[in-house]
Amino acid sequence: MSFDKNYLKELVLNDKNFTKILKEAxxxxxxxxxxxxxxxxxxxxxxxxxxxxxxxxxxLKNSLCEESKIREFLSLxxxxxxxxxxxxxxxxxxxxxxxxxxxxxxxNISLFFNTSIPKDLKLLLHSKLKLDIS
Numbered sequence: 001m002s003f004d005k006n007y008l009k010e011l012v013l014n015d016k017n018f019t020k021i022l023k024e025a026x027x028x029x030x031x032x033x034x035x036x037x038x039x040x041x042x043x044x045x046x047x048x049x050x051x052x053x054x055x056x057x058x059x060l061k062n063s064l065c066e067e068s069k070i071r072e073f074l075s076l077x078x079x080x081x082x083x084x085x086x087x088x089x090x091x092x093x094x095x096x097x098x099x100x101x102x103x104x105x106x107x108n109i110s111l112f113f114n115t116s117i118p119k120d121l122k123l124l125l126h127s128k129l130k131l132d133i134s
Contacts, residue, residue, distance in 0.1 A: 001024040040064065047059055057084040064090070065088060100121060105129075
């Protein structure tokens with residue numbers, strides 16, 4: 001069964017409709033579902049079990065993504081996943097610092113535009129990015 005992408009991204013999810021969608025949706029539908037802001041931690045973990053790269057990336061940006069899952073993906077040293085993690089607004093300071101230490105320009109750009117990054121790290125990023133651009 002196919003679902004409208006906007007429906008999947010905007011539907012207020014509960015366990016019942018999530019389970020129904022999960023059973024009937026295609027991989028592409030699940031990718032759109034992974035953008036849904038009403039996903040719970042349990043739903044996020046269920047989608048991670050599908051192990052689909054695009055879904056994983058979207059879930060890593062979600063502020064309800066568990067730190068253990070973020071650390072698991074950070075340990076993969078995958079640039080795309082690291083960029084996705086850098087967009088997560090609920091990271092603790094040590095995770096922001098771990099991403100900064102990677103010294104990856106693209107990750108640093110993503111960190112810089114994350115509105116929740118600690119101010120001291122934002123200043124460091126600003127200085128670093130200025131040097132990288134020149």
